[in-house]
Amino acid sequence: MRLPASLSALCLLVVVSPVRAQDYYQDIRPILNDNCVRCHSEAGIAWSMEDPEEAFRRRRQIAGMILDRKMPPWLAEPGHQDYQGDLSLSPETIELVRLWREGGLAKGEPRPDQGSRVVHASFEPDLTLDVMPGQSYLPDQTDSDEYRCFVVDWTPETTTYVTGFRAVPGNLKVAHHVVVFAVTPEMKGRFKELAVEEDGMGYRCFGGAVPDRLGRKAERTAYEERYPKGVRQLNDGSFWLAHWAPGMDGHVFPEGTGLRMEPGSGLVVQMHYYTKESPGVADSNTHLDFQTAPTVERAAMHLPQTRNEWLGGEDNQSMVIPPGGMATYAYSEDLEDLLPYIARVTDVDEDRIQALEIHSANLHMHAFGHSGEITLTDRHGRRETLLSIPRWDLAWQRDFTFLTPKVFERDDLKGATLAVECTYENKTDETVYGGFGSFDEMCFNFSYIAVRAGEKTAEAGSDGGR
Numbered sequence: 001m002r003l004p005a006s007l008s009a010l011c012l013l014v015v016v017s018p019v020r021a022q023d024y025y026q027d028i029r030p031i032l033n034d035n036c037v038r039c040h041s042e043a044g045i046a047w048s049m050e051d052p053e054e055a056f057r058r059r060r061q062i063a064g065m066i067l068d069r070k071m072p073p074w075l076a077e078p079g080h081q082d083y084q085g086d087l088s089l090s091p092e093t094i095e096l097v098r099l100w101r102e103g104g105l106a107k108g109e110p111r112p113d114q115g116s117r118v119v120h121a122s123f124e125p126d127l128t129l130d131v132m133p134g135q136s137y138l139p140d141q142t143d144s145d146e147y148r149c150f151v152v153d154w155t156p157e158t159t160t161y162v163t164g165f166r167a168v169p170g171n172l173k174v175a176h177h178v179v180v181f182a183v184t185p186e187m188k189g190r191f192k193e194l195a196v197e198e199d200g201m202g203y204r205c206f207g208g209a210v211p212d213r214l215g216r217k218a219e220r221t222a223y224e225e226r227y228p229k230g231v232r233q234l235n236d237g238s239f240w241l242a243h244w245a246p247g248m249d250g251h252v253f254p255e256g257t258g259l260r261m262e263p264g265s266g267l268v269v270q271m272h273y274y275t276k277e278s279p280g281v282a283d284s285n286t287h288l289d290f291q292t293a294p295t296v297e298r299a300a301m302h303l304p305q306t307r308n309e310w311l312g313g314e315d316n317q318s319m320v321i322p323p324g325g326m327a328t329y330a331y332s333e334d335l336e337d338l339l340p341y342i343a344r345v346t347d348v349d350e351d352r353i354q355a356l357e358i359h360s361a362n363l364h365m366h367a368f369g370h371s372g373e374i375t376l377t378d379r380h381g382r383r384e385t386l387l388s389i390p391r392w393d394l395a396w397q398r399d400f401t402f403l404t405p406k407v408f409e410r411d412d413l414k415g416a417t418l419a420v421e422c423t424y425e426n427k428t429d430e431t432v433y434g435g436f437g438s439f440d441e442m443c444f445n446f447s448y449i450a451v452r453a454g455e456k457t458a459e460a461g462s463d464g465g466r
Helices: 006-018 026-033 053-055 059-067 091-102 185-197 217-228 230-238 308-316 333-345
Strands: 127-130 144-152 160-168 173-184 238-244 257-261 266-274 286-292 298-305 326-334 353-361 369-377 383-389 400-409 417-425 444-454
Touching: 006 230, 026 053, 026 059, 059 091, 127 144, 144 185, 160 173, 160 238, 173 185, 185 230, 185 257, 185 266, 217 230, 230 238, 238 298, 238 333, 257 369, 298 333, 298 417, 333 417, 333 444, 353 383, 383 400, 400 444, 417 444
Parallel strands: 257 298
Antiparallel strands: 127 286, 144 266, 160 257, 160 286, 173 238, 173 266, 298 444, 326 417, 353 400, 353 444, 369 383, 369 417
């Protein structure tokens, strides 16, 4: 069929007309304003993009970081799950930046910013705790990164459930991220003792709530002469409560759920300080905001999933990463086997647990991490990826919370497995082992799990089976 001459000419025009070249002010500046300025600001953690001309001067760096998928900092590989608060840029946006760079990074005509369209969920705290009341802390100036832990009292005098969290760093020029660990009343005094025994405020704590120095064999041996199995007790007596990373505002836990805190408990607040951009800048007035409730519909907990033997890798050779080499370690657990631990942490009788809700995944490694994934397999052998991180970055750890939780009824728990796999790359000429220290390695998944409970089963007896 022949087209009319006029229509043929129109089609030709559509095909041969050049596409308008992308420029900074019209195409790229709105991307930065919507996705980057909330962290890259005078009050934020990184160099400021608020002045559009200053951001344009760094155009090559900006385009490179976006196209290398290093910024915004979202490590999760797309295509597996839908997550809350996804910071990743769309393929269309990435393509726009690529075309801009390939087209010569044109500037275009300046125009005023239209304002960020980022909307944070409402968050109304009812409890605020100061991390270092009335004091300030100057991070170690001899290193660009320092992980420092401070022990804070949990003040409510009755059993309370944490239903939401927000960290408010006192100085965003040096605060890179915050992780908060809950500490049982029995272990709070031990953690305070460790803080007093180290010079300066708090103590160094690269890997978690436990001081770095206890990762050294001599220090650990001396400590466990005082407290037999003391390092294991410190780890068992603390659990991941919540965290903050740049760009995050108040985070409300899944509706109807909360983390149980007993009166007399404590918090270990791990501050990651980054001093390279702001030498001589101290932190002060950092505080933590909580939403709390006296009761919740479904008690929850953060499951720390790992093979315990790996934490003694040098002694038992269970986790060994050879010099100049790579290694992969994996661990899986049957969901039914987790019930006793979940019951203990949530204070829900095991016989009352009717179903589990898995709301998140969080991969944790140290500096030698290369990549990893967390998977869930049902009792019929159907496997899905909860989280895949193809390029690990220690600085950007976070919970990846699913838009829709994974729910397993009690009868479906047996044979269903939750698994974590970690791959490491050791570019040094020294062997790296699994362990508790800064220069040891770990392989953890942290999943937020809520419990659906009902009445006790008849078999439980009068004591509820606990």
